[in-house]
Amino acid sequence: MISKRLFRILTFGLLLIFSGNISAQYIITGRVTDASNGDPVPFANVALKGKNIGTATNFDGVFTLRTKVLSDSLFASFVGYKSRYKVITQSPGTQTINFQLESANRALEEVVVYSGENPAFRIIRGVIANREKNDRKRLTAYEYDSYSKMELDVDNISAKLREKKFMKKIDKAIEKFEKIAGEDGKPVIPTFISESISKFYYRESPQRKKELIEKTNVKGVGVHDGGFISQLVGGNLLANYNFYDNYVPFFGKDFTSPIGDNWKGNYKYFLSDTTEIDGHPCYEVEFDPKRVQDLVFTGKMWIDTTNFALVQIDASVGKGANLNFIEKIKIQQELERTSEGAWLPAKTRFLIDIEQITKNSAGMLLKMYISNRNFVVNQPKPLSFYDLASEIAEDAKEPDPNFWKAARFDSLSKQDLLASSLIDSVRNIPVVKTYVEVAEIVVSGYKRFRNFDIGPYINAIAFNKLEGMRLRLGFRTNPDFDKHWILRGFVGFGTNDLRAKYSGEIDYLFSKKRWTMAGFRHTYDVERIGLTQELIGDNKLFYAFTRWGNFSGAFYRRENEFFFTKEPTKGLSFTVALTHRSFDPLFRFQFRENPELGKDSPVKDNYDETFFTFETRFAKNETFIMNGNDRITLDTKRIPVITFRYQRGFKDVLGGNFDYHKFTLKAYQTFRLGTLGRSAYTLSLGYTPSTLPAPLLFPHLGNETFFYNRNAFNTMKYFEFVSDKYASIQYNHSFEGLVFNRIPAIKKLKWRLVASANVLFGSQRKENVELMQEGKPRPFESRYLDRYGFDSLDPSVPFVEVGYGIDNIFKIFRVQAFHRLTYLDHDKATPFTVKASMHFQF
Incomplete structure (x- = not known):
């Protein structure tokens, strides 16, 4: 007991x-x-x-x-x-x-609802119904402090590549990095890492944005200076995503938002849970694409149960989407409610994993992290404040590690620290430096030296009937030479014509903030009627290929030009120029000096012109970043870019032969047609009331090459038609994956259907037609080639061609067929042709 x-x-x-x-x-x-x-x-x-x-x-x-x-x-x-x-x-x-x-291929199971509809639908409708009060667009302006971190890695390293000599030199560093990544981690080699402290400003009406980079720390393989790169590492200009928009754009593609107006036709939803996020009770909603080939997301989002605001989202795009070279895209965003009720991004992660181009190579991984705080809303700055979208403080470069320990919003992980030290090892390996230099030449077209660049390489050599083998060497100075004075030029030589060609230009950059530049250029070169660079535009590859082959319609041109350009306010620029040009044709060409005498008129086979040019360009909301002493456009928010040009010719001024007036107006726009894809058009109008030789009118751009040119009439021959007044529209549409994504056997090829239509109305006044008729016979030198008639269009019958084709063949090729629908009885007309082009796109 x-x-x-x-x-x-x-x-x-x-x-x-x-x-x-x-x-x-x-x-x-x-x-x-x-x-x-x-x-x-x-x-x-x-x-x-x-x-x-x-x-x-x-x-x-x-x-x-x-x-x-x-x-x-x-x-x-x-x-x-x-x-x-x-x-x-x-x-x-x-x-x-x-x-x-580890990533897994996942398909969300269909939810069977026996009574009523999917409960997630009510939540999505609530998000859309409350969009106006939660979307940041309701704010007149906002600004915040931002910390950004960016890293570029080499990943998916093949076993064969790891056996290369230069890879073995950094093998020990790679092994350390693998350990940090985890026992299941895959090896990656950091090649670039940066962090920045900035202030970001946004104004809604009119839309303006600006990022002021206050401090940067940039380290990477092949990084020459922090100027251009530092503007990108700010991050807010590139990764300021808004899922309340119907489409989330990046890399030229439009991804349908899971909370946009097109939600029901593109996604499957599942209400998986309710949870609390930073004091906000939230619905947890999963979403999956109905068709994995479409440009849509997979992931989860957390919606506030009281005001239906988006609180957090994790959205991914997988390998199955109709994209090129992409293994994965991931956007993660955490939003914070402001005092006015609208939500702004507090934290954003963006990742794009680029796959191996070949089985024996490696891929690339771009990672960006942005943390924002100290939000200020509805206090817009003056419009002039936003003139320069990205601005770097003079003392922005800050490599001191002690500064960054205190300045970072979030501390670096062990992986970040190791990545920084690994870059120091990798960038000093000679073979790595060589690979980086080769990649830079391919992308920019220039080989960089200390104070100048040599290039572009696509113009270095050509073969044509006139010049034989054409060799050309060009150069330009870079900011290391001077931040205001810019020199550029080239020298060239043909083995047949044995003539030296050359160009020299000197410019002075007054202001980068309100882009202001003046300069003078002198050029002597051989050109082709209707195929000069000012008519072709920015299609540098097409211009380079026009210097190959028979080289019909050629002429020697000597040019002197003074110009001044200024952007007085964002999106609006003006250019004025005084130019003298000579025209010395290499084909049978003549015009009547006194047309009123008919065939008794003396004729001339060359001319000089002196003219003044005024040009204005309007591109609303266009954003630029600086690249040395040049600038690169990022986007125009899909708003038409309008260009107006007026030319005034002066007779007897600097030897000019003609008085004339010439007007042109162009509008270019690209826009989304909902689920049908993306369209682009170019509308052009031209008029000259003056009597001039055909080359000074409007020779319409034909295309006798095998290469597709968006700006050309692809079934029209060179110089086939000329007008003194015209109106044209060139329309191109890409259906993206709308058609081929729905064909079982073809959708894996990721082809994209394209279509186009080009329509041209034009005419010539009687005086201009008679000016080009033959006068008194004149002997022609043996060097002259064929004669061109520069025919007129019937003002009541437009020139029409339509095209259709397949883009993204083997991820880089486009093949398009064109049918000419009018002027089929014209001399040597081309009723049908097939053009091809090659371009890299996501």
């Missing part, structure tokens, strides 16, 4: 034991990352196996799970990844368990 005292002692001891077990708490912490690149996986589910106990990772992939009971293992899961289980230590206290998740 146990005494009462002993019983009390045993009872007290048992209570202590049980109370200890009841109060014991297990804490599990860790981080969930992507096994392919080591990046965090935000919003992943982490839970005990067999228990209804779990949590979710934050935006940095970190989780903390507190529980009073355990199971044998912990698992992590997320949309688009394979679930992973790990064993738990069965002892009280804190333990750390990290997960590396």
